[in-house]
Amino acid sequence: MRPAARSGTERGADPMDALNALVALANFVLIPAMAYGSQLALGALGVTLIYGILRFSNFAHGDTMAIGTMITILVTWGLQALGVSLSPLPTALLAIPFGIAGTALLVLGTDRLIYRFYREQKAKPVILVIVSMGVMFIYNGLTRFVIGPNDQDFDDGTRFLISARDFKAMTGLDEGLALKSTQAITVVTAVIVVALLFWFLNRTRTGKSMRAYSDNEDLALLSGINPERVVTVTWIIVSALAVVAGTLYGLDKSFKPFTYFQLLLPIFASAIVGGLGSPLGAIAGGFIIAFSEVGITYAWKKVATYLLPEALEPSGLVQLMSTDYKFAVSFVILIIVLLFRPTGLFKGKSV
Amino acid sequence: MSGGDYGDRGNRDLSIAKPGGMGEARPVREGGHEHAAPGGPFLIGEAMTGGYGRGADILHSCTIAVERGEIAVIVGPNGAGKSTAMKAVFGMLNLREGSVRLDGEDITELSPQARVRKGMGFVPQTHNIFTSMTVEENLEMGAFIRDDDFRGTMAQVYDLFPILKEKRRQAAGELSGGQRQQVAVGRALMTQPKVLMLDEPTAGVSPIVMDELFDRIIEVARTGLPVLMVEQNARQALEIADKAYVLVQGRNAHTGTGKELLADDEVRRSFLGG
Numbered sequence: 001m002r003p004a005a006r007s008g009t010e011r012g013a014d015p016m017d018a019l020n021a022l023v024a025l026a027n028f029v030l031i032p033a034m035a036y037g038s039q040l041a042l043g044a045l046g047v048t049l050i051y052g053i054l055r056f057s058n059f060a061h062g063d064t065m066a067i068g069t070m071i072t073i074l075v076t077w078g079l080q081a082l083g084v085s086l087s088p089l090p091t092a093l094l095a096i097p098f099g100i101a102g103t104a105l106l107v108l109g110t111d112r113l114i115y116r117f118y119r120e121q122k123a124k125p126v127i128l129v130i131v132s133m134g135v136m137f138i139y140n141g142l143t144r145f146v147i148g149p150n151d152q153d154f155d156d157g158t159r160f161l162i163s164a165r166d167f168k169a170m171t172g173l174d175e176g177l178a179l180k181s182t183q184a185i186t187v188v189t190a191v192i193v194v195a196l197l198f199w200f201l202n203r204t205r206t207g208k209s210m211r212a213y214s215d216n217e218d219l220a221l222l223s224g225i226n227p228e229r230v231v232t233v234t235w236i237i238v239s240a241l242a243v244v245a246g247t248l249y250g251l252d253k254s255f256k257p258f259t260y261f262q263l264l265l266p267i268f269a270s271a272i273v274g275g276l277g278s279p280l281g282a283i284a285g286g287f288i289i290a291f292s293e294v295g296i297t298y299a300w301k302k303v304a305t306y307l308l309p310e311a312l313e314p315s316g317l318v319q320l321m322s323t324d325y326k327f328a329v330s331f332v333i334l335i336i337v338l339l340f341r342p343t344g345l346f347k348g349k350s351v
Numbered sequence: 352m353s354g355g356d357y358g359d360r361g362n363r364d365l366s367i368a369k370p371g372g373m374g375e376a377r378p379v380r381e382g383g384h385e386h387a388a389p390g391g392p393f394l395i396g397e398a399m400t401g402g403y404g405r406g407a408d409i410l411h412s413c414t415i416a417v418e419r420g421e422i423a424v425i426v427g428p429n430g431a432g433k434s435t436a437m438k439a440v441f442g443m444l445n446l447r448e449g450s451v452r453l454d455g456e457d458i459t460e461l462s463p464q465a466r467v468r469k470g471m472g473f474v475p476q477t478h479n480i481f482t483s484m485t486v487e488e489n490l491e492m493g494a495f496i497r498d499d500d501f502r503g504t505m506a507q508v509y510d511l512f513p514i515l516k517e518k519r520r521q522a523a524g525e526l527s528g529g530q531r532q533q534v535a536v537g538r539a540l541m542t543q544p545k546v547l548m549l550d551e552p553t554a555g556v557s558p559i560v561m562d563e564l565f566d567r568i569i570e571v572a573r574t575g576l577p578v579l580m581v582e583q584n585a586r587q588a589l590e591i592a593d594k595a596y597v598l599v600q601g602r603n604a605h606t607g608t609g610k611e612l613l614a615d616d617e618v619r620r621s622f623l624g625g
Contacts, residue, residue: 057367122377122404125368205495208484212492215481217374218443222475223538224467224496227374228381272366338366 016173021306023175027164028302033287033294035183035252038190041286042245043263044270045197045279046238052277053214053234054115056128061238061267063139064107065246066260068239070147072099072247073154073255080156089185090157096247104239110135111235119231136261143257152255157181182252193244194283197237201279206233214277262327266293269330273337275344284346289330297323372478376443376463377404383460385469388452392416393577394471394546396440399449408447409435410601417546417579417594422572424592424609426585426622432601433581434476437550440579441473442466454545468496472544476551476581479535482524486515489523489534493541501541508537511567529560533567540571547571549580565591585622589613597622 043065050058058064075095079085086094114135118128160166161184164176201207213220213230221227246260253259270289274281300318308314321328337344362368395416402409409432417423425433438444440451442463450459453469461469481489490508494501509516512533518526523534532552539547552568553561561584569591572578582588589595592609597618605618612618 051369055369055373122374124362125370125373126362126364129367205491208488208492209495211484211488212481212495214372215483216372216478218376218475219478219481220492221374221376221378221443221463222441222467222473223492224464224542225492226381226464276366277369342365 017306020173020175021303023167023171023173023177024302024306027175027177029291029294029298031177031179031183033291035180035186035248036294037287037290038186039245039249039252039286040263040266040270040290041283042190042193042241042248043267044274044282044286045194046241046245047267047271048274048276048279048282049234049238049241051271053210054128054231056125056132057268057276058238059129059132059264060136060139061242062261062264063136063143063257064103064239065242065249065263066143066255066257067106067139068099068103068243069246069250069255069260070143070257071102072096072243073147073152073250075099076154076156085156087156088158088181090155090182090251092154092156092247092251093185096243099243099247100240103243104236107235107239108232111231116228116231140257140261143260147257149257152250154255155182155251157185157251180252182248186248186252189244189248193241197241197279200237210234265327265334266290266330269334272344273333275346278344278346281344281346285344288345289333292333293326293329296320296329297326375403376438377445378463379442379445379459379461381462381465383462383465385461386457387455388450388457389455391452391455393419394440394451394453394579396436396451397449399436399439399446399451401439401444401446401448402435403444408601410439410446410449412449412603413439413598413601414449414603415440415579415596417577419577420572420575421593422569422578422580422591423594423596424588425579425581425596425598426583426588427596427598427604428622430600431598433598434550435601436598437473437548437579437581438475441471441548464496467542470542470545471548472539472542472546473548474535474539474550474552476554480523480531480538482522484523485520486523486526486534487519489538490515490541493538496542504541504543508540511540511570512537529556529564532556532560532564536564536567536571544576546577546579549578551581551583554583561587586613589623 043061047058047061050056072092072095075098076092079091079094084094085091114131115128118131158181160178161181162177162179164178167177201211209225210230210233212223212225213227217227266289270285271282273288274285298319301314304314304318362370397414398412399410400408400412413432413436415425415436425436427433439446442461446459450457452458453471458466458469481492490505494504514530515533515537523531526534536552553564556564565587568578580588589609589612595607595609595612596603597605597612605612605615
């Protein structure tokens with residue numbers, strides 16, 4: 001990373017420096033973390049819903065995201081072959097509903113075949129955790145079998161809303177600010193999805209019956225709520241969340257099955273930091289993890305050079321941790337939270 | 352279920368598993384049908400034999416029934432299977448033998464949620480409210496099976512238990528013991544049941560609140576709604592009972608009207624403290 005280009009003039013009192021620092025911060029930390037945080041939040045919401053309603057941590061969630069994204073990609077390719085386009089938006093947005101439908105079918109089939117058996121035995125949740133791990137391996141293999149283990153780029157929309165060059169020309173600042181269209185789409189979609197989910201859980205009869213089942217299964221039964229219906233609706237919603245999160249992540253970065261498996265860690269960290277079982281916590285947790293991860297692995301030299309007087313100018317990169325170790329950040333936050341506040345920041349209602 | 356078929360290992364790690372609120376019932380599966388079975392009392396669990404899961408039988412040919420417009424009371428020592436008998440009538444466990452009939456129909460094969468639709472309302476002894484939901488949401492969940500406008504019923508429940516109206520926006524889990532019981536009974540009334548089953552409605556509440564609750568239950572019964580009730584406070588319960596059952600070790604020990612059992616020497620010696 002090149003330190004900011006600077007004319008030979010004396011520096012320090014230049015108000016532009018602060019502005020440049022802010023733009024650099026936004027460009028390299030705030031905007032990417034915002035988008036990443038939205039993706040994590042959507043993933044964590046899926047995990048937290050399964051935890052809250054079906055009572056176990058679903059280790060297959062990362063691979064559910066992978067498989068859902070894969071279906072979306074396949075449909076995207078099909079649409080592209082047919083000449084369908086949503087330009088300037090990525091075609092994948094059109095394919096998402098198909099991805100959700102396919103994933104929901106797969107997940108409901110899995111439930112019928114596997115989870116329901118254990119539910120009927122009243123198996124303890126920890127058994128289901130291990131079962132979900134088996135499901136994870138199968139989904140994982142299925143994804144690689146169908147689409148292969150390699151990177152797939154399926155974003156065919158306009159690349160930038162604002163490119164760094166345009167921004168520089170517009171503002172005359174030294175630092176450029178790039179806003180990728182996928183980042184904007186991610187945040188907007190996440191806001192819409194979260195709003196819909198909260199409305200559904202708190203305002204609709206079915207949503208309330210899901211909360212009732214989460215709170216007290218037997219009493220839900222006594223109120224005439226059909227548990228199998230609650231489970232079905234939960235899986236469908238979770239499929240939708242997983243596919244949306246996975247597709248947004250794939251658009252923003254790229255799709256690679258192994259990356260999605262690895263996403264499990266930051267997603268679980270998000271859900272647990274926020275408080276498992278609390279949807280609000282999942283969202284907060286997603287942003288906390290994303291900002292920590294990006295902030296800790298970012299080389300702050302550029303921002304520091306703008307802000308500090310010349311004498312204090314850092315000689316190193318001021319990077320706390322190499323990006324190779326970004327998962328360590330989730331791990332450390334996870335451990336700290338579990339040690340000092342095991343119920344999470346938002347105190348998962350049901351934990 | 353204690354132990355269960357899989358044990359409890361690793362299950363207290365709340366970061367991966369959430370055992371709270373998990374159902375203990377092994378309900379009758381969905382998909383069963385009712386048959387016509389005319390005659391007999393309004394609601395009867397007849398010669399019921401069964402227990403939880405694959406465990407030993409708790410009920411042994413146990414019979415409990417309630418007629419239209421009556422209050423039937425089940426009393427007995429701890430562990431007599433009173434609560435189990437109630438759950439069996441509601442389909443919360445599978446019967447090995449015996450049958451349950453409601454209003455001229457055999458409903459033994461119906462799942463609990465189907466029995467709710469048939470007009471049965473049940474207030475369990477514990478975990479009988481949705482603690483994380485507001486009082487009003489609890490009542491709404493009571494009315495889950497209803498597609499019509501249930502605001503009238505809700506107003507009736509608020510008339511019966513005025514305190515609930517004040518606290519309707521509060522989480523039910525934050526209420527006192529007596530208020531929680533009111534929410535629980537209110538939730539069951541929201542379906543406009545044809546028969547109300549109460550499992551120790553006065554457990555864990557102060558004597559004053561208990562009297563108050565008894566009064567409300569009698570008030571409900573006077574509207575013509577049959578009430579089948581398990582009660583620890585045997586004397587008080589027998590005084591208001593039209594029909595009473597004494598269960599001992601899952602079997603019918605004594606049956607009669609409340610007054611008969613109060614007058615029965617053996618019942619008095621064994622259960623009423625002389």
